[in-house]
Amino acid sequence: MTIPTPPPGLPRTAGELRSSGHELRSIKVEMRENLLTSLRSGQARWPGIVGFDRTVLPQLERALIAGHDVVLLGERGQGKTRLLRALHSLLDEWTPVIEGSELGEHPMHPITPVSLRRAAELGDELPVAWRHRSERYVEKLATPDTSVGDLVGDVDPVKVAEGRSLGDPETIHYGLVPRAHRGIVTINELPDLAERIQVALLNVMEERDIQIRGYSLRLPLDVLLVATANPEDYTNRGRIITPLKDRFGAEIRTHYPEEIDDEVSLMRQEADLPAEVGDHLLEVLARFVDHLRESSAVDQRSGVSARFAIAAAETVAAAALHRSALTGEEPPVARPVDLAAVPAVLRGKIEFEAGEEGREDELLGYLLRRSVADTSRGLFAGLDLQSLADAVVDGHPVATGEQITGKSVLTALPELPVLHQVAERAGVRAEDSPGRIASAVELALESLYLAKRLGKDSDDDRSVYS
Template sequence: MKPRTIGELKESGYQPETVKAEMERNLIRAMEAGQELFPGIVGYDFTVTPQVVNAILSHHDMVFLGEKGQAKTRMMRALSRFLDEHIPVIAGCQINDNPYDPICLSCKRQIEKHGDIVEIEWLPRDRRYGERLSPGTKIADLIGDLDPAKVAGGAPLASEDALHFGLIPRMNRGVFAINELPDLEYLIQVSLFNILEERDIQIRGYPIRFPMDVLLVFSANPEEYSRSGKIITQLKDRIGAEIRTHYPLTREAGLKIVDQEAKVAVGEGYHLDAPDFMRDIVEQITIEARKSSHVNQRSGVSARLSITNYETLVANARRRAITLRENVVTPRISDLNYLYTSSQGKIELDPFREESLTETQAIERIIERAVRAVFLERTAGMDMDPVVEAIIGEVRIETGDMIPSADYKDIISAAPSIWEPVHTLGGDKSDQTRAACVEFLLEGLYLTGRLNRKKIGEMATYRGK
């Protein structure tokens, strides 16, 4: 049974330590045990994670710099796993006072009056992490303010009894995160100086000071963080570590995030069979968007683009399966027509782009570049000449998202030379995968300039040049 009073705590031999020392100890223990330090965060093992480890070992406050969708908030929240499962605090204390060294007046009075029989409680790890989004935040929210009700009740203005504690004091002996630091008002940035350097707070200019034991972490867009005037220089100087995040460095890492985050249940009686090339296209769309001259790269393109696009792709394939009574849900190229709904709003056009395109036109180009890139990669070494030669003269091949998968047998009959590359891509597994492979090959040949294509609505007709 855990100790319930200060006296019992002393008898147990418990020794308190600062939150940063506590996190360092638990981090070292996790590293020595070979544990994964940040479960669920993909692609940071050799880049971001070492920086965070160094910051914890150095007892540094830190700021995560990165564009949207780079797991900054998730990394900050994951820091709490290096806190002890429970720590003792004086029962009822608003600022989680250390039973051996209280800092608030109320707890000091209790100990002065009752000594070692003062009750303690055990604060769980999840209550020692707090965060706040910067826009709209006031000093009273973070630091605290005078409580009019307490003042009206007779509490002296210069007394702790008149105070209402803000979020940071309430996270004493814990971790506090502030998202979007550049949006924090200058006065609040100034109020953070003492916490970062002197580790104490002052409220309303009254001579009331509290030594804070807290790890402060921040997030920011690097462009805004470095822009002159957005962040007070002295505040930057007091933050121990600037940690740069990034998007997945490989397509495989991006797809691992999609697999982890996307919600793609297809329902009872249906089976999802997504071809690898379609999954590659989904992630390649995001990759192409991140390097497109039409997209504002300062804003970034979140991993949420891949996640929602994959969910939409599967949803349309599922709609087809339900409508046509097919039990295999297989995304194909014609389903890409529905990705505009999940892509819009996640891609911010560059206001200074040379060519004036609408958002829909920009997304269309990005999708086409993605399909072309995956096609060239997947068909490298294949002889596509027989396929092109078979689609000549009056031969027309029509595709669409609501054409039954079994009907694609007729396409192979009209151009039998397409069967070999379809087979190589794995199209002999089912009618659905065969349809997906046929559409992929036809669209790839069009995008590489070897076939013509005419689109009417969601239908596409391919013919020779």
């Protein structure tokens, strides 16, 4: 990530900073005031966060206004990390620091022995640098091998070897939390942190200071500590120790998208699609994921991550691009036939309940067909598809598959007014590419098959509606 260059004209010494009228604010006050300003102005505060508008975000905003440290509790793939990474947008774009200070201290409030000495010696000539808000966010993935030294600090043997005594506070090498002074510290998967390491955070969260190997050193740290945890980790694999959990001011439950439209928006936003995938196919995938999250055969403690939906959309797009390479069809457009690639490729991303061994493919196939039926039922509600069914039955079978172009699908059918209506329901215009029109028509054919109004014969690489 490229750090922007500070704008010209900013104060460069402590004296200039004081003369400019700059006021020192703690990070929690800074975030509270910036959040309240954005609330009053109605501007977007959480870009890229989907599905939390009425649930998680109001709770988080209230916690930040209250000045609370926060833990987000939720299953995998619910956007917890994405949400926490958006927190730094509530910081001032630029903040002054003592130039060269190890912990990025404010020129009006040095806290380390070195900075205190420099401030006393230089006075108003103390040099000031400017730090961008993106540099004030640090993130640590909690792993069993994380040490107290990583988070808080330890004695630096190099500084001791230089001749300083072990009692000299300047021999300390500061860890991640002190280095995030005047910033946001995020610890992902906090329960995976060993309990003895969690103890080291108690002083940071309550007394806002650190203790390193018995040093009598008090650093009034100014940090916002936020963490994520999985409910399964919370109760089984690991836990947040009770004293530490008590120090978090707010525990907020996250969730998967509750609306199909939110899941579609998330896929559209996050997926890297090398071919065109229509909203009707994304809706099928969104419903598929929703059915998986409700299925008693799927281990819901593990959850069905939003990454599954994103990977499914990318798989469907890849299947369309693969067909395009084989047939020369341009532009590559996904069709319902490409949905068949999803269960086989992504089966390993789902944990099934014990006792479902051997039925995984059957279950995934059933839920995918159900998702297609649900989508087409809503998309074509009130539309009479009988003329399309009659045309297929009366001698116009339609073949589709990996090596069959959209144009071939359309030329197999006679000119029917209902085809234009089907395309219109899917948001496709008459002048659009054959692939787009065929994608909508194929969904209508599949819905007729699922309603037992058409037959379908399938082999390895093609299916025929008849």
